[in-house]
Amino acid sequence: ELFTFPPGPEPIFGLACSPDGRLAAAGQQNGKVRLLDIVGRRDAGWLQAPDWEKPGSSAAYSVAFSPDGKRLIATSVTKRRLDLWDVQSQRYEGALVGHTNDVIGAQFSPDGQLIVSTACELYNRTNPGQIFLWDAHTRARLFALSVPAANSWRPAFSPDGRLLATPHSDGTIILWDLTQRERLKRTFGPHRDIVSCVCFSPDGKQFATASMDQTVRLWNVGDGQEYLVGWHNAPVDCVVFSRDGRWLASSSRDHTVKLWEARDLSKSPVIFRGHSGRIWSLDFSPDSQTLVSGSLDRTVRLWDVGALQNETILNRDSAVLGLRFSPDGLLTGRSQGGRFLVRDLVSGRLVAELPTSDAFFSPNGELLVAIMATNSFSVWNTRDFTLLTNVQTEAKLERPPCFSPDGQLLAIRRSSNAVEFRDTSDWQLHHLWKPGEGGKNSSEDLVYSAISYTMIGLGFSPDGELLALASGDGSVRIYALSSRRQVRRLQTGLKRLNSLAWLPHSRTLAVASRLDSTVQLWDLARQDHKVLNSEAGNVFAIAVSPDSKTLAVGTQDGTVVLWNLRTLRQMATLKAHLTYVGGLAFSPDGQILVSQAGDGVRVWRGATAVEGSERSKK
Known part of the structure; x- marks a missing residue:
């Protein structure tokens, strides 16, 4: 609109x-x-x-x-x-x-x-x-x-x-x-x-x-x-x-x-x-x-209407399982062959092909970090995509890693239900957070054994002061970097969270589960939350526009629902794919939305809506 x-x-x-x-x-x-x-x-x-x-x-x-x-x-x-x-x-x-x-x-x-x-x-x-x-x-x-x-x-x-x-x-x-x-x-x-x-x-x-x-x-x-x-x-x-x-x-x-x-x-x-x-x-x-x-x-x-130009840039044979934008607008995706492809969004030209199944941009776009199958992660520069270093770790790591907004810290989940923070200047271990243990964790966290949940995803707040950790038990733990303590635990009531995103310039967190058709918006400043029901199937992916005005929700039936976050009303629906929408990403300027599913990737030059219907030639 x-x-x-x-x-x-x-x-x-x-x-x-x-x-x-x-x-x-x-x-x-x-x-x-x-x-x-x-x-x-x-x-x-x-x-x-x-x-x-x-x-x-x-x-x-x-x-x-x-x-x-x-x-x-x-x-x-x-x-x-x-x-x-x-x-x-x-x-x-x-x-x-x-x-x-x-x-x-x-x-x-x-x-x-x-x-x-x-x-x-x-x-x-x-x-x-x-x-x-x-x-x-x-x-x-x-x-x-x-x-x-x-x-x-x-x-x-x-x-x-x-x-x-x-x-x-x-x-x-x-x-x-x-x-x-x-x-x-x-x-x-x-x-x-x-x-x-x-x-x-x-x-x-x-x-x-x-x-x-x-x-x-x-x-x-x-x-x-x-x-x-x-x-x-x-x-x-x-x-x-x-x-x-x-x-x-x-x-x-x-x-x-x-x-x-x-x-x-x-x-x-x-x-x-x-x-x-x-x-x-x-x-x-x-x-x-x-x-x-x-x-x-x-x-x-x-x-x-002019914004409703979309094109498939990858077909079913090269369908990706993850996608994101670099700050300068390069589109990234993970191929089925286990290679990580970096493409130019405008031309679709393949810029680089890395020997890893997934990678993540630093906030300034100068680095790519990939979690390797072994106990390590690798770092490439994006000028010529050469390997800078391969860092060995004490434990097996899980995707995705998460950069702090200033790029100085890298948070990575361990398979042992801990989060390690790395200093990006030398990639050394800065500190470790182990939810469920004593020490600097909150007393509330002591009640919940690390064995009782599995960590699903994590993300830094826009101001870099908090880290949100989504768990398989439906809760979201909020960790304060300054005190190195868990300061809140959000009980969503959802089973197995799979999507988590902070709204830019705020302390509002969007969470969703692929076993439910709703997205919850938790305002940590006001200490309340609202529920958005897409009514288009269970939620498999979410993304927030850079101006915090639009929430894109990818569902099980291949639909992308667009929400106005100011009015909390649906404003459009895109029947984008034939299979569930596994990934969504806004371009840095918010003018482009990319959706990903098993049938390929689509580029939507504008925020609009689509809904399925029967059509036939009589």
């Missing part, structure tokens, strides 16, 4: 972007139209009819800019008319009057010469309703189309202006030849419920439909072939193509927006979350980089 405009006074129905991409028009429930500056992210004015305060004013269900962006049309439902304004001066030009039913839909023709409007008794499935064509300049009604015994909702012109598609309450879609002023012989459908919206693809060869039967469908204009794009969990109110034809967006009463790959329906959709009400309308910016949504929750939101 790029931006949310402050809520307006009324729920939002109709919505449209201006042809130059600078403005969005949002039709309000009270009949007024709110103009929003997309570029400047501020209000740009209000459009209202002279009599808007009089009884009878009601929702602007549809709004539309003329192709040159100079004029705007809006429906006035219960006044049974269309209102027309000059956009630049915000001057009211007049009304298009003649409907005898509530006016639902309105659109300009691609050449700007015509306006189409539809009127009906909303949700009445048998009233035939009305479809009128108007002269856009004189506001005179030119002709009416003879509609069937089912009312029409929001229509659409084909890109060449020759055809008009009208969606109907009996689940059908009718194409009209406007040069002949008659319907084509073929009737498309039916959906199992009201078809609420229709939109042509930019090339005019297909059109998409949204229906109250909760489906989104795609139709070939030429042969009538139907494709099931996918489902929502509630009636679908709107569907719209991006101008470049790549994306198909749909919105629903389930409060979500789904973004489908129009050219590859086998792919799962990206799902945008954030609205708390029915999303009546959507529109793309002319450059197809931004999606705008309007909701009955009174907000207009901007979504970054």
Whole structure:
């Protein structure tokens, strides 16, 4: 999500972007139209009819800019008319009057010469309703189309202006030849419920439909072939193509927006979350980089579509089991062959191949440390990836090691349930922490024998003063470096923790277990915690963005769920992989998220969401 405009006074129905991409028009429930500056992210004015305060004013269900962006049309439902304004001066030009039913839909023709409007008794499935064509300049009604015994909702012109598609309450879609002023012989459908919206693809060869039967469908204009794009969990109110034809967006009463790959329906959709009400309308910016949504929750939101570029950089044959970024943006991964590969993120070029199964960058990016199979660890420099030293240890070591934020200490778990701290200046043992023994450990720790748990993972707090140790018994021990004592023990109630991450610039710790679908956020300063439930399967990996705004959660079913850590709400879901997501990492600038599974690694240039659905060709 790029931006949310402050809520307006009324729920939002109709919505449209201006042809130059600078403005969005949002039709309000009270009949007024709110103009929003997309570029400047501020209000740009209000459009209202002279009599808007009089009884009878009601929702602007549809709004539309003329192709040159100079004029705007809006429906006035219960006044049974269309209102027309000059956009630049915000001057009211007049009304298009003649409907005898509530006016639902309105659109300009691609050449700007015509306006189409539809009127009906909303949700009445048998009233035939009305479809009128108007002269856009004189506001005179030119002709009416003879509609069937089912009312029409929001229509659409084909890109060449020759055809008009009208969606109907009996689940059908009718194409009209406007040069002949008659319907084509073929009737498309039916959906199992009201078809609420229709939109042509930019090339005019297909059109998409949204229906109250909760489906989104795609139709070939030429042969009538139907494709099931996918489902929502509630009636679908709107569907719209991006101008470049790549994306198909749909919105629903389930409060979500789904973004489908129009050219590859086998792919799962990206799902945008954030609205708390029915999303009546959507529109793309002319450059197809931004999606705008309007909701009955009174907000207009901007979504970054341009960021949704992802690519598989490693296939199944070279799937990795661990990944992380160096501070300068190099991507690292562990190959199946037991070799550690360092790749350039931008080009995908293999930079180095080390004789170890895994390695970890120092905070300044100048070193790589790898735990070896023997009682030792090795250190390489990253200038030319030469081996600097191989350090022998007293006991077998476990991955992963962990650098302190200043890079002066390296913490490594021993298989004997102890943690050793190494001075990185000479790699000598600095000190040893043995939870469960006496000495400088806390009295609480004496109760828990080292035999009763297995150490799973560890991580330094961002200020370097604390070390968190996740244990197989579901607890997290917090160790203070200054006193060399355990100062807290967090009882998560989870079985076998497998993921641990500190939120940058804070003393909040995120923990998760692959036997549970939740992530717990422990605020050590406030001494409380919150629970986030992904509802997308058990958690196998977590990662926090460098600005602490986003939590990425990888689940058992191959989904990556993105959480807004400020609002603690889901904002997106990525159906990223076919198998469980075993690794996640944000780039140092937070602009890229990398996900890893058995089917490869994907690079997501933006934080967005995806959810699986059924798609089939009928």
